Amino acid sequence: MKKVKKLVVGNWKMNPTSLEEAKKLVLSVKRSTRNLKRTEVVLCPPFIYLSAVSGFTGENIFLGAQNANHETVGSFTGEVSFAELSQFKVDYVILGHSERRKMGESDELINKKVRSVVGGGMNAIICIGESTRDSNGDFYGFLKQQILSSLKDVPKKLLGQIIIAYEPIWAVGAREAISPRDLHEMTIFIKKVLKDLCGVSADGTRILYGGDADRVNADELVKEGNVSGLLVGRESLNAKDFIEIIKLVDSI
Numbered sequence: 001m002k003k004v005k006k007l008v009v010g011n012w013k014m015n016p017t018s019l020e021e022a023k024k025l026v027l028s029v030k031r032s033t034r035n036l037k038r039t040e041v042v043l044c045p046p047f048i049y050l051s052a053v054s055g056f057t058g059e060n061i062f063l064g065a066q067n068a069n070h071e072t073v074g075s076f077t078g079e080v081s082f083a084e085l086s087q088f089k090v091d092y093v094i095l096g097h098s099e100r101r102k103m104g105e106s107d108e109l110i111n112k113k114v115r116s117v118v119g120g121g122m123n124a125i126i127c128i129g130e131s132t133r134d135s136n137g138d139f140y141g142f143l144k145q146q147i148l149s150s151l152k153d154v155p156k157k158l159l160g161q162i163i164i165a166y167e168p169i170w171a172v173g174a175r176e177a178i179s180p181r182d183l184h185e186m187t188i189f190i191k192k193v194l195k196d197l198c199g200v201s202a203d204g205t206r207i208l209y210g211g212d213a214d215r216v217n218a219d220e221l222v223k224e225g226n227v228s229g230l231l232v233g234r235e236s237l238n239a240k241d242f243i244e245i246i247k248l249v250d251s252i
């Protein structure tokens, strides 16, 4: 059986401010990642840079979008559809990021987007995460619900195109990542939810971690947390740091 590669996803969010900087960043990452053996890199620039960045895809670099509208075409001011994205060699779409949920995206809307994206042949990186951890463990139920609602009515044969990114909200953009030990618990929990849902082992579904992942904690988060890679925000904007993270993950 072909081994599924690890993934390091760079979520550029609303950065950088110029096209020149965007090109410089992708070029540096591309140059330094030619010899990866076990890892693929997904760069998720803002929509306006997708076309330029898509010119650098290939080898170990893949293109991702930070969002997609679930409708194919029509009167939706300011939106970009999943079908439009596929023209730019977009292979991955981040969906349900906590910053978008905060802007009002509901579980129901995220589910529609997931179905459109995987139905359109792309991979959906579904972000889930609790805002706080209560001592009763209620957040487990919350996360289970986020997974189940995002995958509602997704045909089982398309589940291979699903990636779950566990991103606890308290760690995103903060200076506090989860401990590798707690992350390991979360990985086991997410796999169990997926197994109960699909009836098969969820070993093929990649689970990523995001939230203050950096070059200092990358190695132990992936190794001890038993995840298939990382979703990196801030540190993906600094080529040197991001490349170091990628290489660390590849060496595991």
Ligand code: PGA
Pocket (backbone or CB within 6 Å): 011, 167, 171, 172, 173, 174, 210, 211, 212, 213, 231, 232, 233, 234, 235
């Ligand atoms: P961060 O962001 O790495 O800056 O914490 C992660 C994310 O929002 O995906």
